[in-house]
Structure formats: C-alpha cells, structure tokens
Amino acid sequence: MSLLTLENVATAYDTPQGRFRALEGVSFSVAKGETVGLVGESGCGKSTLGKTLMRLVPSDEGSIRLDGAEISQAQGRALMPVRRKLQMIFQDPFASLNPRHRIRRILTGPLKIHGVASRAERNRIAEEIVQRVGLPGDALDRYPHEFSGGQRQRIGIARALILRPQMIVCDEPVSALDLSIQAQIINLLAQLKAEYGLSYLFISHDLSVVRYFTDRVLVMYLGRIVESGPTRDVWNNPRHPYTRALIDALPEADRPREAAPLAGDLPGVQNLPGGCRFHPRCPYATDLCCRSEPLIDAKGGTHGFACHNPLPLKA
Amino acid sequence: MPSDSTLHKALAKPAVRTQTAQPTPRPEWRHIHAPDARSATTAHLPRRQGFRELKLFLRNPNAIFGMVVLLTMALCALTAPLIFPRDPLAMVSRPFLWPGQDPAFPLGTDSMGRDVLAGLVHGARISLYVGLAATALGLGVGIIVGALAGYFGGLTDRILSRLIEIFQTLPSFVLVVVLVAIIGPNATTITVSIAIVTWPTVARLTRAEFRSLRENDFVIAARSLGFGHAHIIFREILPNALPPIIVTSSVMVAGAILMESALSFMGLGDPNVVSWGSMIGGGREMIRTAWYLTALPGLAIVVTVLALNLIGDGLNDALNPRFSEDRL
Amino acid sequence: MTAVLSVEDLSVHFGPARPVDRVSFHVNPRETLAIVGESGSGKSLTALSMMGLLPRNAKVSGRVLIQTPQGPADMLGLPEKRRRLLRGKQIAMVFQEPMTSLNPVHSIGHQIEEVLIAHENLDRAARRTRVLELMNLVRIPDAARRIDDYPHQLSGGMRQRVMIAMAVACRPRILIADEATTALDVTIQAQILQLLDNLRRELDVAVVLITHDLGVVSQWADRVVVMYAGLHVEQATPAQLFGDPLHPYSYGLLRASPRSDAGLTYRDAPLAEIPGSIASARGEVGCPFRPRCPAAREVCGTVQPPPIQHRGDRLVACHFPGILTQEERHVAAYA
Numbered sequence: 019m020s021l022l023t024l025e026n027v028a029t030a031y032d033t034p035q036g037r038f039r040a041l042e043g044v045s046f047s048v049a050k051g052e053t054v055g056l057v058g059e060s061g062c063g064k065s066t067l068g069k070t071l072m073r074l075v076p077s078d079e080g081s082i083r084l085d086g087a088e089i090s091q092a093q094g095r096a097l098m099p100v101r102r103k104l105q106m107i108f109q110d111p112f113a114s115l116n117p118r119h120r121i122r123r124i125l126t127g128p129l130k131i132h133g134v135a136s137r138a139e140r141n142r143i144a145e146e147i148v149q150r151v152g153l154p155g156d157a158l159d160r161y162p163h164e165f166s167g168g169q170r171q172r173i174g175i176a177r178a179l180i181l182r183p184q185m186i187v188c189d190e191p192v193s194a195l196d197l198s199i200q201a202q203i204i205n206l207l208a209q210l211k212a213e214y215g216l217s218y219l220f221i222s223h224d225l226s227v228v229r230y231f232t233d234r235v236l237v238m239y240l241g242r243i244v245e246s247g248p249t250r251d252v253w254n255n256p257r258h259p260y261t262r263a264l265i266d267a268l269p270e271a272d273r274p275r276e277a278a279p280l281a282g283d284l285p286g287v288q289n290l291p292g293g294c295r296f297h298p299r300c301p302y303a304t305d306l307c308c309r310s311e312p313l314i315d316a317k318g319g320t321h322g323f324a325c326h327n328p329l330p331l332k333a
Numbered sequence: 334m335p336s337d338s339t340l341h342k343a344l345a346k347p348a349v350r351t352q353t354a355q356p357t358p359r360p361e362w363r364h365i366h367a368p369d370a371r372s373a374t375t376a377h378l379p380r381r382q383g384f385r386e387l388k389l390f391l392r393n394p395n396a397i398f399g400m401v402v403l404l405t406m407a408l409c410a411l412t413a414p415l416i417f418p419r420d421p422l423a424m425v426s427r428p429f430l431w432p433g434q435d436p437a438f439p440l441g442t443d444s445m446g447r448d449v450l451a452g453l454v455h456g457a458r459i460s461l462y463v464g465l466a467a468t469a470l471g472l473g474v475g476i477i478v479g480a481l482a483g484y485f486g487g488l489t490d491r492i493l494s495r496l497i498e499i500f501q502t503l504p505s506f507v508l509v510v511v512l513v514a515i516i517g518p519n520a521t522t523i524t525v526s527i528a529i530v531t532w533p534t535v536a537r538l539t540r541a542e543f544r545s546l547r548e549n550d551f552v553i554a555a556r557s558l559g560f561g562h563a564h565i566i567f568r569e570i571l572p573n574a575l576p577p578i579i580v581t582s583s584v585m586v587a588g589a590i591l592m593e594s595a596l597s598f599m600g601l602g603d604p605n606v607v608s609w610g611s612m613i614g615g616g617r618e619m620i621r622t623a624w625y626l627t628a629l630p631g632l633a634i635v636v637t638v639l640a641l642n643l644i645g646d647g648l649n650d651a652l653n654p655r656f657s658e659d660r661l
Numbered sequence: 662m663t664a665v666l667s668v669e670d671l672s673v674h675f676g677p678a679r680p681v682d683r684v685s686f687h688v689n690p691r692e693t694l695a696i697v698g699e700s701g702s703g704k705s706l707t708a709l710s711m712m713g714l715l716p717r718n719a720k721v722s723g724r725v726l727i728q729t730p731q732g733p734a735d736m737l738g739l740p741e742k743r744r745r746l747l748r749g750k751q752i753a754m755v756f757q758e759p760m761t762s763l764n765p766v767h768s769i770g771h772q773i774e775e776v777l778i779a780h781e782n783l784d785r786a787a788r789r790t791r792v793l794e795l796m797n798l799v800r801i802p803d804a805a806r807r808i809d810d811y812p813h814q815l816s817g818g819m820r821q822r823v824m825i826a827m828a829v830a831c832r833p834r835i836l837i838a839d840e841a842t843t844a845l846d847v848t849i850q851a852q853i854l855q856l857l858d859n860l861r862r863e864l865d866v867a868v869v870l871i872t873h874d875l876g877v878v879s880q881w882a883d884r885v886v887v888m889y890a891g892l893h894v895e896q897a898t899p900a901q902l903f904g905d906p907l908h909p910y911s912y913g914l915l916r917a918s919p920r921s922d923a924g925l926t927y928r929d930a931p932l933a934e935i936p937g938s939i940a941s942a943r944g945e946v947g948c949p950f951r952p953r954c955p956a957a958r959e960v961c962g963t964v965q966p967p968p969i970q971h972r973g974d975r976l977v978a979c980h981f982p983g984i985l986t987q988e989e990r991h992v993a994a995y996a
Contacts, residue, residue: 114550196699201917230919271879279851
C-alpha cells in the first residue's frame with residue numbers, strides 16, 4: 019500500500035524574468051517502509067520537490083496524497099496532521115538548528131504545539147530520542163554550536179523523529195558531512211527505519227550513497243523525472259542516457275581517464291530547450307528529440323524512462 | 334579490494350534492531366573493541382555559556398567607561414528629588430554666581446539665581462526619560478513593522494516598505510518640531526514625536542535581517558514542524574535578528590537625547606521641567622560673560638552621548654560574531 | 662627525476678594548536694598527487710603553505726622547496742616580493758568556490774589579462790590573443806564571444822574553467838586544485854577533472870589534488886598522501902591504498918564508503934563506521950587516531966608513530982601497519 023502518491027505535480031516560482039516551472043508532471047509513489055532515492059544535479063528541482071511535499075511551497079497542479087488524504091491544498095490547521103506524518107531532515111546541520119535555542123527547546127517545542135500537554139512527558143520523550151540517535155544524555159541542555167557537524171545532524175534527525183512520523187524527507191542529509199561521519203548517519207537512518215517502519219524520500223546528488231541506501235530511485239533532470247525504477251535495475255541497466263552519464267561521471271578506480279564525460283552545462287529551467295529537455299547534451303539525440311518531449315511511463319514502480327532512443331536492455 | 338558479500342557480513346555485524354530505547358546499538362566497526370569515542374567526545378566538549386557576549390562586552394574598557402558614565406547619570410536622575418528636593422526652577426541665591434564661589438552652589442547660579450547643579454541633575458531625568466522612552470517606542474513599532482515586512486514579503490512588504498520610505502524622506506527634525514508645535518510641548522508628546530521619526534531606521538534594519546534569516550533552514554524546519562507565524566517571527570527569527578538592533582538602539586538613545594535638547598534649546602521643550610537643552614537656551618545670551626551657563630549642560634550632553642556611543646561600539650564588537658570569534 | 666616541489670617537515674602553528682604537524686612529501690614532474698583527508702585534517706592549510714599564503718597569525722616551520730630555472734627556492738624563507746614572482750610563474754592554485762574567487766565587477770577576459778599584466782611583458786594585442794588562447798585551452802566554448810562576459814553570467818563549471826585559465830596563464834610547473842570540483846555537479850566535476858588531466862599532459866604541469874573524495878583519488882591520482890589531524894598518516898599509489906590500506910584510518914575510510922561494497926545495500930549490511938569524529942584527536946598524546954582506532958594498543962596512547970617506509974616506496978605512520986587489512990583477510994579465510 020502506498021503511503022505517499024504524487025500525480026502530475028507541477029510547481030512554479032516567480033523570478034524577475036518571469037514564472038518558471040521548477041517541477042513538471044511529477045508522478046511517483048512511496049510505499050510504507052520503502053526508501054526512494056531522488057537524484058539529479060543542482061537546479062534540477064529535487065529540493066523543490068521535497069519542499070512541495072512538505073507543503074512549504076505551494077504546488078500549482080496535480081495531486082499529493084498522504085496516507086489516502088489529499089494534501090496539496092491543505093492550509094494552516096489542516097496541515098497539522100500532515101506534519102505529524104511527514105517530516106524533514108536538512109542538508110546543512112549548521113543552518114538547520116536555531117543557534118539561540120537549547121536542544122531541549124528544539125526537541126520539545128514541536129511536541130508542545132502538537133498537543134503533548136505535560137512538560138514531564140515532553141522531556142521524557144526528548145531524553146529518549148536523544149539517546150536513540152546516539153547523543154549523550156546531557157546534550158539537551160546545550161546549544162547547537164557546542165556540537166560537531168555529525169552530532170548536529172543527529173539532533174536534526176531527532177527533531178524529525180520526535181513527532182513519530184511515518185515518512186521523512188531527507189534533503190541531502192549527508193552531503194555536508196565528512197566521509198567517516200556519513201557512514202554513521204546512514205547507518206543510523208537505516209536502524210531508525212527498521213525500528214520505526216519509516217519510509218524515506220532520500221534526496222541526494224551522490225549516486226553511490228543512493229545506490230546503497232535506496233530501494234527505488236527517481237532520476238530528475240530539469241524538473242522532470244526522466245527515469246525511475248528499482249535501484250538495482252536502474253543502476254545495472256540504465257535506459258536513459260542521462261542516468262548512464264550520471265553513473266559514468268562517478269569517479270571510480272576502474273574508469274579510464276580518457277572516457278569523455280557528458281559535455282555541456284546544465285541549462286537551468288529558465289531556458290529550457292524545446293523537445294526533450296536533455297537533447298542538447300545527449301549523444302544519441304535525433305530530430306524527433308528536438309521536436310517532441312518523451313514522457314515517462316512507469317506503472318506501479320516498474321522501471322520506466324522518458325527517452326525516444328533508450329539504451330538497450332541488457333539480458 | 335575485497336567485496337565479497339559473505340566477508341562483509343562476517344565483518345560488520347548487522348546492528349541489533351530492537352524496539353528498546355537503549356543507547357544506540359551501534360554496529361561494531363570491527364570485532365575488536367573500540368573505545369566509544371562518540372560519547373566520550375561530547376563529554377569533554379567545551380561548554381560555551383550564553384554569557385559569552387557579556388564577558389566580551391565587559392572586557393572592553395571603552396564600553397565599561399560608557400556604562401559607568403551612563404549608570405552615574407541614571408543614578409543622578411533617579412535620586413534627584415532626594416539630593417535636590419527643592420524645585421530646580423526656584424531662585425535660591427543671587428544670580429551669576431560662578432562655579433566655586435559659594436560652596437553651597439558648587440556649579441554656580443544662572444541669571445535668575447537658580448542652582449546650576451540642581452538643574453543638571455534634574456535635567457538628567459528628562460533627558461534620559463525621553464531618550465529611553467522614545468527609543469523603546471521606536472524599537473517596538475520598528476521591529477513589528479520590519480518583522481512583518483521582512484517575514485511575509487510580497488504585498489505586505491511592498492506596502493510597509495512604502496510606509497517606511499515615506500517617513501524616511503521627511504526631514505526628521507523639522508517633523509519633530511512641527512509635531513511638538515501642533516500637539517503642545519510636554520514630555521510625552523516629545524517622546525512620541527521622536528519615536529515617530531526614529532522607527533523607520535529600526536524597521537529597515539529589522540526587515541533586512543528578517544529577509545535573510547527567513548530563508549534559513551531552521552526557519553523552514555520550524556514551518557515544517559507546524560509552528561505558526563507568530564511563533565516563528567518572535568521566537569525563532571527575532572532572537573537571531575536582535576544583535577544589530579541592540580547596537581543601533583544605544584545610538585538611538587543618544588540621538589533622542591540630542592533631539593530633546595535641541596527642542597528645549599529652541600524653547601519647544603516642556604516649560605515646567607528643567608532640561609539640559611533649555612539651560613543652554615537660557616544661558617546663550619550670556620555666553621560672553623557667563624560661558625559656564627552653556628558649557629556645563631553642553632558638557633553633560635556631550636558626555637552622555639559619548640557614553641552611549643561607546644556602549645554601542647562595545648555592543649557591536651561583542652555581538653558581531655566576526656569580531657568576537659577570534660577573541661574567545 | 663627531481664621533484665618539482667618538495668615539502669620538508671612542514672608545521673603550521675596557531676597559538677598552541679598545530680593543525681599541520683611535520684608533514685613531508687614531494688611532487689614529481691607531470692604527476693597527479695592527491696592529498697586526501699576530511700575537514701580538520703590540515704590538507705587545505707598544507708596547500709596554502711605551499712603557496713606561501715598562510716594567514717599572518719600562523720607560525721610556520723619547515724621548508725617548501727620549489728624547483729625554478731635558477732635552482733630550488735624555499736617559498737617559506739623568501740621575502741613576500743620574491744614569493745609573488747613564484748606564484749603564477751612556478752606554482753598556481755585553484756580554489757573551491759569559483760563564485761567568490763572571481764571578482765564580480767570585472768569581465769573574465771579582463772581578469773585573465775590581469776595575471777598576464779602582472780607576470781609577462783606583452784602589449785595589449787598580444788595579451789588579448791593569449792587570453793583567447795587560454796580560454797580555448799580550458800575549453801570555454803565560443804571564447805571570442807565569452808571574453809567580455811562577467812562571472813555572474815557563467816555557470817559554476819565555466820567559472821571554474823576561468824579560474825583554471827588564470828592559474829595556468831603563466832605556465833606554472835605546479836597546479837594545486839584545492840577541492841576545486843567539490844562544489845560542482847558530478848557531470849561537471851568529471852569535465853573539470855578531465856580538463857586538469859589534459860592540461861597536465863599538454864602543459865607539462867604537476868597537479869596536486871586536494872580532496873576528500875576517495876573516488877576522485879582512485880581515478881585521477883598517481884600517488885596519494887592521506888592526512889589525519891594535521892599528520893601525514895599514509896602515502897601510496899591508489900592501487901596500493903585501495904587494495905591494501907596500511908593505516909587503520911585509511912582502512913576505515915575505504916570501508917565506510919558505500920562505493921566499496923559493490924553490490925551491497927543497506928538491507929544487507931550496515932556501512933563500517935569510524936566512531937567519533939576528528940575532534941577526538943584534540944589534546945591527545947600518542948597517535949591522534951587512537952581514540953577512534955579499533956586496533957589501538959597501549960603503546961599508541963604514549964608514542965606518536967612517525968611516518969616510516971614500508972614495503973618499498975610506501976609510507977605509513979602506524980605502530981601496526983596493515984593490521985586491520987590482515988585481520989580482514991584472516992576472517993575471510995575462515996569464513
């Protein structure tokens with residue numbers, strides 16, 4: 019049963035140059051207990067998608083259903099149950115905690131507005147969660163600046179967990195951390211998921227982390243999902259040339275230094291090319307690609323791609 | 334490099350996934366015992382208290398000097414009715430008594446035979462009262478308008494910004510003079526008039542701070558947790574926006590004191606209360622024969638304004654993390 | 662083959678702190694040397710000392726010898742005026758953030774030209790030609806049209822190309838890239854790394870890659886220096902390092918990286934963790950990695966192991982080099 023379903027979601031934003039669509043025709047679903055990865059380069063709209071889900075930016079069209087309820091139009095009080103089910107972890111552990119608040123206040127504040135009435139109960143829950151994410155018990159009475167990056171990220175995770183959500187949007191949760199700390203945080207996220215039956219939408223630009231940590235993956239390019247499917251399938255047999263290029267761009271020991279990387283720059287949603295949005299950078303582009311935009315067809319989480327000339331299916 | 338899955342299973346024991354609230358069942362890095370540096374490192378982390386800014390402020394000799402001067406002034410103002418219980422506007426001796434001539438009146442008397450020292454001490458009351466009250470009022474209005482404009486943006490911001498600009502384009506002292514002239518001079522109207530011309534500065538500053546802070550992840554986190562606008566404005570953003578506002582406010586007090594003095598000098602002050610400005614105004618015709626009548630209240634103004642500016646500098650150094658990080 | 666640059670016993674002090682502690686290594690002509698480490702490892706300060714660009718309150722000791730046509734010159738011992746001649750001509754650096762390293766009020770052509778004005782005696786027309794050549798060299802498409810663009814009109818990748826053009830304008834022998842691709846997207850990172858490698862061959866320049874990314878190291882480096890808490894803990898070729906890490910820290914880094922587990926996912930096994938953080942090293946006697954090291958013995962808490970030669974050309978600073986790798990093989994053999 020799917021916990022979160024998006025259908026044809028589009029989000030636009032205003033700039034001095036006009037209105038641009040940061041997301042277009044985004045459809046996917048996340049099942050209970052599933053980790054779905056969202057990869058793409060900067061400016062492709064992956065963070066906007068996270069914020070759209072969280073109802074932090076309004077969506078223009080399409081439907082977002084969480085646990086059966088339509089939330090794309092929810093406002094104010096009506097959002098409170100959504101907040102309890104859906105939470106978020108941020109990229110920058112230095113910017114995401116209010117520097118003027120102690121950890122106790124950061125953690126008990128959400129409980130207070132979500133109706134945990136007694137102070138003792140709030141403190142008990144906060145103490146439990148702080149231990150659970152691997153911080154010492156005296157952490158509650160400290161300020162964020164007293165902690166290292168990895169420890170702050172644990173606090174960010176504790177804050178996302180404190181309302182016992184069913185799903186967490188992780189927006190690049192480890193990309194600001196050192197490698198040795200990344201592993202700690204990913205392991206923690208994996209344990210918490212097993213323990214609380216969480217679903218994750220794991221937004222990242224790091225394909226190796228996404229490959230390790232996700233069950234299914236969505237590849238995004240300039241506001242559209244261009245390929246999606248079980249992580250293993252997409253990784254082993256990418257059909258969209260962009261996915262292939264992303265995987266090939268990962269520096270690895272066995273890659274020859276001469277292999278030509280994907281040429282060209284990311285154009286950004288302000289100046290989208292006509293036809294397939296990837297065609298100016300695509301080595302396989304044909305006339306058809308310049309004229310018509312291919313649409314993705316992935317029913318029920320199967321491997322799908324938006325390409326007129328997909329890479330061959332491996333046996 | 335070996336990447337056999339059986340090897341890895343053997344090496345890294347999967348974490349115990351239990352429902353208990355035990356301390357993290359950390360997956361062992363290896364089967365050899367590793368000292369748990371994770372909790373050990375937090376235990377000896379330096380504890381930085383919230384008093385760091387205060388300590389830095391108190392370490393600045395200029396700021397201390399400013400504080401001492403200001404506190405002395407405040408003490409004088411508060412105890413004025415006790416030290417000089419008589420009306421400072423009453424004639425107590427012969428006029429033009431020079432400072433030091435009569436030990437009963439150490440700073441002499443003016444053209445009407447009024448005690449200059451009593452005047453200065455009582456004058457501190459009105460100066461500080463107007464300075465502090467006008468600043469408080471200006472801060473209150475300025476912070477609210479600036480916070481709303483900066484936080485909500487869009488149409489709210491456009492309307493409030495226009496309002497701020499309208500007030501900023503009016504020449505402030507002329508506006509104060511006109512306002513006081515219309516509604517009549519007394520301490521309250523002077524205070525309100527000064528606040529009316531000073532709030533736009535605070536509003537602009539607050540708006541700028543809010544605009545940059547509202548994009549911060551911790552604000553987005555607060556929104557995603559379901560906090561309301563009022564909570565986010567006053568409890569999440571405002572504490573982070575305060576440092577530059579506090580710094581400005583000390584200079585605003587100085588400005589308000591100067592404005593009040595200028596009004597009194599022009600005879601637009603409260604006629605029933607002695608003030609430093611009115612003392613200068615009263616003594617200005619005798620400046621060649623009895624210069625001390627203008628110099629002494631002038632000195633009081635200079636010292637007070639200087640003290641407030643030194644405090645402002647000290648606060649700026651202490652609250653600005655760019656300067657304070659290196660020093661503590 | 663003589664080294665184009667050798668760092669000897671380099672230490673940097675800030676008051677009581679010593680973020681770089683007796684580091685020695687050399688750079689051969691035309692090679693790519695990677696210095697890898699996490700934040701706080703001292704790798705960026707090492708790079709700045711190589712350029713003689715340390716902040717004024719830093720105390721530095723040791724030598725940074727740079728080969729010049731007139732013989733070796735010690736960057737640290739020279740007066741600022743002579744250092745300035747070395748920078749650009751002999752050694753140049755590209756920084757992480759191309760947005761802040763370029764001046765927003767000047768066109769990119771002008772900024773590249775400035776470097777030529779400072780170091781070469783060329784007339785205006787010749788400079789313009791050189792600028793265009795350089796822009797072509799770093800593969801900026803449509804250089805003639807782009808020359809008068811301002812930094813904000815370019816993408817991150819293009820700005821980094823401009824920075825590289827400025828760095829190689831005077832044909833230095835050594836090019837330091839301090840996390841030069843970290844802020845870029847993967848496809849752009851691949852382009853820039855390949856550009857650096859092409860320049861290395863075309864211009865006969867040695868590249869020093871300062872990075873935290875083991876993938877970059879494995880694909881692009883000829884030799885690797887691993888730094889931890891200001892110390893030089895291991896030095897090897899990527900093949901040696903990745904196949905047989907000798908220092909427990911290198912071992913931990915490799916096993917903590919999801920990349921190393923080929924087909925494994927989180928459902929199969931957790932990633933290997935190095936507990937704690939680099940801050941654990943603060944105020945420690947003995948080996949700075951001891952608080953996080955699973956193989957630490959008593960001696961590690963008292964004696965700081967110096968980097969010693971191990972199996973020929975490798976260097977490692979550990980009392981028990983290779984202990985974790987051996988043990989892993991042991992476990993594998995019995996499994």
